[in-house]
Amino acid sequence: MQFRVHDYGLENCSIQSVIPAMDRMGDKTFTSARTTSMVEVWHLVDDELEPMTLSWNQRPARRSLFARLNITVGQRGTTPFFPCRTAELQTFEFACELGASEDDCWIDFVQDRGSPLLAIQMFQHAGFAS
Structure with missing residues (x-):
């Protein structure tokens, strides 16, 4: 996933998963291998992604496990929290933990702006990360 930092002065960011309870999903669907899934969040090099040509073989390099x-x-x-300067791109890969089997680690949902919110998002906060 790639996020652009938009708001001036809100340069302290975090990534959040927002998954409503099943009885509050409305017509949205969320399925996963487990009720709770632990995923690794990798910070990638900050080149702008090209969605039409992006592939597993041409994905950006991992910078570090965040x-x-x-x-x-x-x-x-x-x-x-992590520092995020205005207008900069933040690029992340979400992956199963090392050693997890395919049966133990998968998540499937469609992210959109409709209610209820079902998403993985970057949130911006005032101040700087320490």
């Missing part, structure tokens, strides 16, 4: 994000139905998961 965090592990707990994705749980009915809860918000969040990463530690």
